[in-house]
Amino acid sequence: MLGAIEAGGTKFICAVGDEFGNIVDRIQIPTTIPEETMPRVIDFFKGYDLEAIGIGSFGPIDVNKESPTYGYITSSPKTAWKNYPFIKQIKNAFSVPIGFNTDVNAAALAESTLGAAKGLDSCLYITIGTGIGAGACIQGKLLQGLSHPEMGHILVKRHPNDVYQGKCPYHLDCLEGLAAGPGIEERWGDKGINLCERGEVWDLEGYYIAQALMQYILILSPQKIILGGGVMNQKQVFPSIYKYLQKLMNHYVFLPELSSYIVSPQLEDRAGIIGSLLLAYKALQDESRI
């Protein structure tokens, strides 16, 4: 029995299940302050005899096992969670192996193992929601260097008609600032979900996402690209992405048929929590190898 926490900026999802993605129980808890949210997380898991716990968290987080702040949420704009020792708090309640990574890395692992990229050597999972983040899974391993990648904050060329300043608190008009949900809402004056009929909104969205994908493809050459997150519920963004990406790439590198190469998550909105179960499983395997 494995435990999983998908820690998001608005809600925590906790689940109990196995490494095949079967979930036997789950709850959802609002993300308020650690003193409120965490006791509810711990209470939920207390009812189970767990072998390991996996955490897929909003970030930035410290994933470097050699670092003194390994397992911390580091510079989150959510101030109550800044410098929060996530692993330590869970370890205090449960002395089992803990897997810890970003929410998008968890989702990338799940889609790679059990979802849209199953059987392939590499995939890139990108979420476009409140923020933009991505995780790359290569031969079963999550790409990590100094820390985890932060691919949502790359710079893109502005559309000549787009005068919106951007919403990223650090860079204003990076990809996240121009193309994540809050930026869409501020630029067009309404929530994305209410803008379904406005073709120009989703054309521009595709314009920015295609630029990002071009760069990810040129650098990583992933065998599959999976686009999740609330904004990608607007399925009309996909054809816009294909159109602009074809134009940008201009047949320079071979790409498969785009509609089967750039796809929605096969695990739908369960990718993050299933990935967290897989992080727990990996932690258990790593521990038994020592």
Ligand code: ADP
């Ligand atoms: P989070 O990123 O907080 O985990 P989501 O992936 O659901 O959560 O992203 C939330 C963002 O996505 C919000 O900015 C919201 O306006 C936008 N969003 C959610 N659903 C839709 C939709 N169906 N169409 C367009 N935008 C949406």
Ligand code: ZN
């Ligand atoms: Zn940014």
